Amino acid sequence: MRKGERDLLLKSRVKAISEFYLSKGRMPSFSELCSLTGLRSKNAAFKLVKRLKNEGYLDQDEKGKLIPRLINRTIKLLGAVEAGFPSPAEEELIDTLSLDEFLINNPSSTYLLKVSGDSMAGAGILPEDLVLVDCSLEPKNGDIVIAQVDGEWTIKYFEKRDGEVFLIPANSKYDPIKPKEELKIGGVVIAVVRKYR
Secondary structure, X not given: OOHHHHHHHHHHHHHHHHHHHHHHOOOOOHHHHXXXXXXXXXXXXXXXXXXXXXXXXXXXXXXXXXXXXXXXXXXXXXXXXXXXXXXXXXXXXXXXXXXXXXXXXXXXXXXXXXXXXXXXXHHOXXXXXXXXXXXXXXXXXXXXXXXXXXXXXXXXXXXXEOOEEEEEOOOOOOOOXXXXXOEEEEEEEEEEEOOOX
8 A cells, every 4th residue: 555545544644533532522432443443353453542642643541541642523515605795605514634644744853933023024923823733844045944043943935045045034124043052943833723713
């Protein structure tokens, strides 16, 4: 089985476990896990649980009971909304969506940070926003990164020119940063979360 097929199979199994968790209010037992995912043995279920733990989807307590982490609620996806001129729309259930599944490709290497400061305001990243960061991604020009520069952490655009790295703010009040001694990239920002109420 190829990687893409394995990933699709894993997502379908995560979806089945999530639906069980939502309907029953508890995680499945290992025998229920076999039924849900089409596995034929508890040994295969143990291997699946190990992978799901490594990927950050779930955990286990000291007794081996499954604990949900990224397996959680799904939200109704009702359609699209026009951001230009208003247009008539009808509410139609298209699908359900887990925000974790939508936003996160690499659960074991993804984390959240709360933003302070306004140096990325021009990129739509404001104080108190949460940024979702994937530390497994290699930064490319134009990516927004979390970086440690000469011992201090910051969030900026990544730019590499002639072999030198610059960290560019999205606010004209701030100057670009060129590391004097040390630069460590802590990850690439893949999403911004803002709560209005």
